[in-house]
Amino acid sequence: MNDVSLSRRKSKYTPRTVPVSEDGSKLTTSAMIASLDAEGRETVAAPFGHALVDLAKTRDDIVGLTADLLKYTDLHVFAKAYPDRFYQMGMAEQVMISAAAGLAREGFTPFATTYAVFASRRAYDFICMAIAEENLPVKIVCALPGLTTGYGPSHQATDDIAIMRAMPNLTVLDPCDATEIDQATRAIADHPGPVYMRLLRGNVADVLGEYGYKFKLGKAQMIRDGRDVLFVSSGFMTMRVLDAAKRLQADGVDCAVLHVPTIKPLDMETIAAEAAKGGRLVVTAENHSITGGLGEAVAAVLMRAGVHVPFRQIALPDAFLDAGALPTLHDQYGISVDAVTASVKAWL
Structure with missing residues (x-):
């Protein structure tokens, strides 16, 4: 082996570096962040778990399953209230999905977490073949979406929307906060087909309640209007752009925020109509890879509708992300309020 090939072989497996502070100490974090974006905000504890319990009071078809993540998906609230309607499947996601499909065929409405x-x-093929192809009413509710954990690529679901929105029959949701998680859980229970829903767990910030927000499956909704910039956002990035809009307002930049909790089916009509108003800079914002998520979906909508406006994306890079403290990572990857505000100022 020559020196060049030996050099390439050695450099191919360069180990990851551990982030350190100015004094040289390692930056650490708890991966199971219970209260994302909750500092200084009103919070609600386990909104998904409590909504499911409330549903189960009047619906005996509601059952819950988890793959060894009872507490970390807030399903422990349901399991405590209805132990005979809860199934602990262990570290076997494929088995859980198959069991959920079987329960759905017997008339139940399973929530698999x-x-x-x-x-x-891990479970993509089982979801596709056992649930989506059969159009069964299984609700797949998943914690740690995008960059909501510091554990690194093994736990950071930065590509889940890209993967799931390509699956026929599957509705895909990315709710913003506690208000929306509660309302969306009730809505998907009534939806006749399969659903994939991202989940913020633990003590979840309550942001949309102050705007009188009411979740509507398949609909984008304007949270605030503005003349200069139109944010089109989903998930907790709607919290971020609402905060950024307030900061930008102080600098004379008037921002609208169009919240898009349903990624599939996408509300193409509302997105195209709002983007066509007044020549605003359109900025998509998502807690997901820049590849295959909300931003690219919106760009396709605008092109097909013939809406030609300035367009930018705020999203995670097409890469395996670092591990570390979430505030540091959010700054690093451009999805913090500071980073969003700076990006918009640079684009105007």
């Missing part, structure tokens, strides 16, 4: 990486990667 795990982490987003495990549903979208």
